[in-house]
Amino acid sequence: MISFSNVTKRYPGGHEAVKNINFDLAREEMAFLTGHSGAGKSTLLKLITLIERPTRGQAIVNNKNLARLTRRQIPYFRRDVGIVFQDYKLLYDRTAFDNVALPLVVAGVPHREIARRVRAALDKVGLLHKERAYPITLSGGEQQRIGIARAVVNKPPVLLADEPTGNLDEALSDEIMDLFHAFNQVGVTVLIATHDQRQVRRLQKRVLELRQGEMVYDSGTKDI
Amino acid sequence: MKTYLLRHLQVFFYSLGQLARTPFASLMTIAVIGIALALPSGLYVLIDNIQGVSAGWDGSGKISLFLKQGTGDKGAQRLAKKIRGMATVAAVDYMSPDQALAEFRRLSGFGDALDALSENPLPAVLIVRPTANADNPTNLEQLLNELRQLDQVDLAQLDLAWVKRLYALLQLARRGIWILALLLGLAVVLIMGNTIRLAVLNRRDEIEVIKLVGGTNAFIRRPFLYTGLLQGLAGGLAAWGLVSTVLALLTQPINELASLYASRFSVHALDARATAVLLGAGAVLGWLGSRIAVSRHLHDIEPK
Numbered sequence A: 001m002i003s004f005s006n007v008t009k010r011y012p013g014g015h016e017a018v019k020n021i022n023f024d025l026a027r028e029e030m031a032f033l034t035g036h037s038g039a040g041k042s043t044l045l046k047l048i049t050l051i052e053r054p055t056r057g058q059a060i061v062n063n064k065n066l067a068r069l070t071r072r073q074i075p076y077f078r079r080d081v082g083i084v085f086q087d088y089k090l091l092y093d094r095t096a097f098d099n100v101a102l103p104l105v106v107a108g109v110p111h112r113e114i115a116r117r118v119r120a121a122l123d124k125v126g127l128l129h130k131e132r133a134y135p136i137t138l139s140g141g142e143q144q145r146i147g148i149a150r151a152v153v154n155k156p157p158v159l160l161a162d163e164p165t166g167n168l169d170e171a172l173s174d175e176i177m178d179l180f181h182a183f184n185q186v187g188v189t190v191l192i193a194t195h196d197q198r199q200v201r202r203l204q205k206r207v208l209e210l211r212q213g214e215m216v217y218d219s220g221t222k223d224i
Numbered sequence B: 001m002k003t004y005l006l007r008h009l010q011v012f013f014y015s016l017g018q019l020a021r022t023p024f025a026s027l028m029t030i031a032v033i034g035i036a037l038a039l040p041s042g043l044y045v046l047i048d049n050i051q052g053v054s055a056g057w058d059g060s061g062k063i064s065l066f067l068k069q070g071t072g073d074k075g076a077q078r079l080a081k082k083i084r085g086m087a088t089v090a091a092v093d094y095m096s097p098d099q100a101l102a103e104f105r106r107l108s109g110f111g112d113a114l115d116a117l118s119e120n121p122l123p124a125v126l127i128v129r130p131t132a133n134a135d136n137p138t139n140l141e142q143l144l145n146e147l148r149q150l151d152q153v154d155l156a157q158l159d160l161a162w163v164k165r166l167y168a169l170l171q172l173a174r175r176g177i178w179i180l181a182l183l184l185g186l187a188v189v190l191i192m193g194n195t196i197r198l199a200v201l202n203r204r205d206e207i208e209v210i211k212l213v214g215g216t217n218a219f220i221r222r223p224f225l226y227t228g229l230l231q232g233l234a235g236g237l238a239a240w241g242l243v244s245t246v247l248a249l250l251t252q253p254i255n256e257l258a259s260l261y262a263s264r265f266s267v268h269a270l271d272a273r274a275t276a277v278l279l280g281a282g283a284v285l286g287w288l289g290s291r292i293a294v295s296r297h298l299h300d301i302e303p304k
């Protein structure tokens, strides 16, 4: 589902954030991407979602060679990749419902269908009763869950998350990781960048570790 | 197709809502566009009206035929009748030598000197008025030449100078209006462009998020284009209102003035075609301005 070969990203200014990365993530697999701060985890996820382009190497995601995607094709590609951000990236002048509906609205899904699927997604993250609330009135954990609902609302085959439990307490972190695990169990390919060793140990999934931009450890395609 | 139209309708009303949410800023933009559009269209109506004045002006293209001495009353009347029958002639007035002398006496104040003359030196005069549609320099010149050919005519005279001058002036004014309209149209595009540029930059975060969840540039552009179109249209409407108000205010005094000169002239407002052009121009220019601004800035806003 995600396949990197010899991928390097050099930022303007010369810093190589990821160097010569090779890995394959199979369809319906789940993995954690770990490493120290500044190791290149976010950069790797940005390469997968075409927020950044590789300087060298080949990246294939969802059977698409990213180097060949034109500007015009990027939006359609992104509809198949759900992304959860550490800083949520919600729209603060719209309700929880409207935030979650956004991927469906941009894809031109009919109105009635949108309402049904948004409620289903909100229900899955346990926030159906907050559909009319504005993000600013929600707690950090609740906002994170709105972000997750938005990422999965159009049932993308790939789900990426960057530090989804970054500033949550243990109970809430467990809850959110279990949510990702549940998506994985219904067939979604999941890649989560995290510092949280506790979650890595708890879920016993594949681990990819970056250090100074290099992939220094891969627990292998089998779960640890 | 139906869902496509529905989606456009949704964006249309969404944009309308956005404008209503910032009424002050929207009205400012609309007012500026309205004034910019009102200037050339107001001048256009003015020129159009002046054109009407020059066409309906009594005696604008009056031709005076001085008849040969000894034509006599009867001969003159017969000639007048013949000229009246010509297609481009509206009316012919006959002024006998005696009438001409009386008028000259009245106007010149040389009464005593004239009394000294034993006989009336003035010729009979026919005053020919062309029909309204023949009242332009080329047709008048043609009519003048025809009248010159007549036997009894000694001298045919037309004061074309001021007609020609007015025509040239109107032509110049017309061209001036086009140039003005072009410049102010450009101004409308720039005003709209700047307004939309600010709107785009204000919604930078929103645009980034929409791009991240797979929104196309066309999707992002759409509400801005509708905003531009609607504001331009409203600006056109404001211009129409301005011009109509000014004309309504001027109608009364102009009609009074016209009645003083016994003219049938009256002010006409913007007709349906001019109104349609005005509203259409507003909408198109607004759309164009926002299209340019959005396209320029959309590329710069990429998620990080």
Ligand SMILES: Nc1ncnc2c1ncn2[C@@H]1O[C@H](COP(=O)(O)OP(=O)(O)OP(=O)(O)O)[C@@H](O)[C@H]1O
Binding pocket: A011, A012, A013, A015, A016, A017, A035, A036, A037, A038, A039, A040, A041, A042, A043, A044
């Ligand atoms: N836009 C950028 N321009 C230049 N350098 C960048 C840019 N983004 C990241 N970097 C650098 O690339 C390196 C990797 O950054 P990245 O954000 O991928 O790390 P990370 O593993 O996600 O760290 P953290 O755990 O703190 O989020 C860092 O040294 C960072 O300074």
Ligand SMILES: [Mg+2]
Binding pocket: A041, A042, A043, A162
């Ligand atoms: Mg990071």
